[in-house]
Amino acid sequence: xxxxxxxxxxxxxxxxxxxxxxxxxxxxxxxxxxxxxxxxxxxxxxxxxxxxxxxxxxxxxxxxxxxxxxxxxxxxxxxxxxxxxxxxxxxxxxxxxxxxxxxxxxxxxxxxxxxxxxxxxxxxxxxxxxxxxxxxxxxxxxxxxxxxxxxxxxxxxxxxxxxxxxxxxxxxxxxxxxxxxxxxxxxxxxxxxxxxxxxxxxxxxxxxxxxxxxxxxxxxxxxxxxxxxxxxxxxxxxxxxxxxxxxxxxxxxxxxxxxxxxxxxxxxxxxxxxxxxxxxxxxxxxxxxxxxxxxxxxxxxxxxxxxxxxxxxxxxxxxxxxxxxxxxxxxxxxxxxxxxxxxxxxxxxxxxxxxxxxxxxxxxxxxxxxxxxxxxxxxxxxxxxxxxxxxxxxxxxxxxxxxxxxxxxxxxxxxxxxxxxxxxxxxxxxxxxxxxxxxxxxxxxxxxxxxxxxxxxxxxxxxxxxxxxxxxxxxxxxxxxxxxxxxxxxxxxxxxxxxxxxxxxxxxxxxxxxxxxxxxxxxxxxxxxxxxxxxxxxxx
Numbered sequence: 001x002x003x004x005x006x007x008x009x010x011x012x013x014x015x016x017x018x019x020x021x022x023x024x025x026x027x028x029x030x031x032x033x034x035x036x037x038x039x040x041x042x043x044x045x046x047x048x049x050x051x052x053x054x055x056x057x058x059x060x061x062x063x064x065x066x067x068x069x070x071x072x073x074x075x076x077x078x079x080x081x082x083x084x085x086x087x088x089x090x091x092x093x094x095x096x097x098x099x100x101x102x103x104x105x106x107x108x109x110x111x112x113x114x115x116x117x118x119x120x121x122x123x124x125x126x127x128x129x130x131x132x133x134x135x136x137x138x139x140x141x142x143x144x145x146x147x148x149x150x151x152x153x154x155x156x157x158x159x160x161x162x163x164x165x166x167x168x169x170x171x172x173x174x175x176x177x178x179x180x181x182x183x184x185x186x187x188x189x190x191x192x193x194x195x196x197x198x199x200x201x202x203x204x205x206x207x208x209x210x211x212x213x214x215x216x217x218x219x220x221x222x223x224x225x226x227x228x229x230x231x232x233x234x235x236x237x238x239x240x241x242x243x244x245x246x247x248x249x250x251x252x253x254x255x256x257x258x259x260x261x262x263x264x265x266x267x268x269x270x271x272x273x274x275x276x277x278x279x280x281x282x283x284x285x286x287x288x289x290x291x292x293x294x295x296x297x298x299x300x301x302x303x304x305x306x307x308x309x310x311x312x313x314x315x316x317x318x319x320x321x322x323x324x325x326x327x328x329x330x331x332x333x334x335x336x337x338x339x340x341x342x343x344x345x346x347x348x349x350x351x352x353x354x355x356x357x358x359x360x361x362x363x364x365x366x367x368x369x370x371x372x373x374x375x376x377x378x379x380x381x382x383x384x385x386x387x388x389x390x391x392x393x394x395x396x397x398x399x400x401x402x403x404x405x406x407x408x409x410x411x412x413x414x415x416x417x418x419x420x421x422x423x424x425x426x427x428x429x430x431x432x433x434x435x436x437x438x439x440x441x442x443x444x445x446x447x448x449x450x451x452x453x454x455x456x457x458x459x460x461x462x463x464x465x466x467x468x469x470x471x472x473x474x475x476x477x478x479x480x481x482x483x484x485x486x487x488x489x490x491x492x493x494x495x496x497x498x499x500x501x502x503x504x505x506x507x508x509x510x511x512x513x514x515x516x517x518x519x520x521x522x523x524x525x526x527x528x529x530x531x532x533x534x535x536x537x538x539x540x
Contacts, residue, residue, distance in 0.1 A: 002028040003125030005049065005079045005105050011121055014113055016081070019096050021105030027078045032122040034115050039071065046076025049107075049122065051115045053086040054095075065098040073102045080104055081118060085111030130244065137248025144249065148256045156256060157181035163249040166217065166238035170257065171196045172343045173231050189235055192219065196233045199223055220250065224258045232257065271297075275355045279362060283419055285522045287412030287490070298351040301364065302412050305489055307372055309363040310422040311337055311404035314430070333401040334361040337378065341365060344374030362419075367409040379404065379436035403429045406438040411489025417524045460533035466516045478516070479534070481509040486531045 006025035009016050018025065030047030036055040037043075044050075050072060058064050072080065080099060082091045091108055099106040109118070140163045147155035157168045158181040169180040169189035175196040180186045192210060199206050199221050210219045217237045224232040234257055236242075236250055274297065281290035282302075291302055313333045338354045341363055345352035348370035355362045365371035382402060405425030410418035421439035429437035467478045481499060485506065488495040496503040510521060519526045 017108040020099035032119045041075040044075040049079040051081040059092040062094040065094045069098040083109040133244035136245035140249035141252040169235040171233040282415035301351040305367040305409040308407040308418045308422045341371040345371040413490030460536040
């Protein structure tokens with residue numbers, strides 16, 4: 001800690017004696033300054049121990065001393081050192097009483113103690129304190145780096161909270177809390193969402209200090225990221241202002257969190273190229289190749305039903321919205337949408353594939369997941385803002401900065417069909433002046449009643465006859481297997497579980513279906529015809 005008046009009084013070489021303000025000796029001393037001016041206040045910054053001999057003061061004038069001491073206290077001087085045996089053999093009572101009344105510590109400096117010795121003692125103590133702070137800061141930096149590398153942001157936050165004796169929280173780009181340490185700080189961090197959103201609107205790097213009844217403590221907010229739009233924010237809550245060592249720890253945490261949250265341009269570009277390749281393989285009807293390329297990069301995203309979102313940017317008015325989502329401050333609605341779905345997926349711990357495709361953005365996200373829900377909420381906020389501004393939907397969609405279409409749930413083998421669905425929904429959204437249209441909204445009823453026609457039934461019977469004849473011999477249940485496989489969008493494990501067989505058995509049966517029919521199940525038209533035939537003959 002920095003030097004205090006108490007530490008100077010206890011310094012054995014200085015031989016200082018306390019004559020007033022003995023209960024205020026724990027105050028830190030920022031510097032020791034010598035001045036014989038009758039009014040040294042204009043040259044004070046606050047926190048000084050002022051050293052005098054009263055060369056130009058009438059130290060025995062009671063009123064003059066009261067005025068002198070009052071001005072020193074008002075300037076933030078923390079103590080007064082009076083050298084005896086120079087101009088006065090003892091400290092005049094007028095000065096002692098004035099110091100007592102004002103609560104200003106008054107130290108008697110013996111003649112054999114030069115002011116220079118006091119200045120050196122203060123300077124040495126300040127230097128030692130700064131060295132301790134720097135050493136502690138480097139130690140904190142090592143610990144924070146270790147936690148960031150071994151545990152991740154959560155471990156780093158825990159180490160930072162310990163270093164500052166408070167709490168820390170990490171926010172994503174939308175202002176939502178990603179992680180806190182300790183856990184009890186979650187509620188406090190959540191109250192600062194609006195402050196984080198305001199910080200996000202300022203040029204980076206940005207910071208602010210929040211305090212008051214809402215926060216229960218002093219909170220520093222810092223933006224994280226190297227671009228115009230911060231990718232995250234850090235909150236640090238403490239009972240008091242940060243010291244030097246704590247400040248080092250916070251700055252280290254900002255740098256480390258920026259490294260962990262801001263991916264390099266080359267890495268991001270590489271991920272986008274992989275994502276684009278995976279999407280092309282899916283649309284080309286090569287789901288197995290897509291899985292081989294993607295590995296564990298997107299988790300189980302390709303092993304469960306997903307939805308495709310196709311979005312386009314269109315000429316927009318200057319209206320902007322900040323209703324729970326990032327504003328399009330960069331004039332990049334597709335980038336804002338990507339940020340929305342990626343942030344939602346990251347918070348939920350789910351994978352999402354986001355691929356810029358020329359003037360479009362294609363998103364492949366888990367059906368029923370957080371990313372799809374965030375996209376729908378984002379679109380609703382845009383449309384609500386348009387309504388609040390009194391604007392009517394315009395043909396061609398030129399009143400919104402974004403227009404998008406959402407497919408029905410699909411699987412890897414039917415990705416091309418899902419893409420067409422999303423395109424169809426996008427086209428309708430554009431014509432209707434909507435922000436988002438789901439493909440399932442395009443049909444008010446069902447096509448199934450149309451299958452009751454006798455001609456359709458005859459076609460279905462003819463298409464499936466060979467499979468029924470095969471099943472009649474007792475050599476397998478190809479019709480039921482085909483129905484299960486199609487209903488599960490080509491998901492082998494799910495369909496096999498429905499049938500109660502091994503997936504290898506199901507794969508063999510599907511190969512037999514292709515051999516018997518002489519048609520490939522990779523063809524979406526074939527899958528559509530077979531599904532309609534099954535529906536027509538089952539009476540569903």
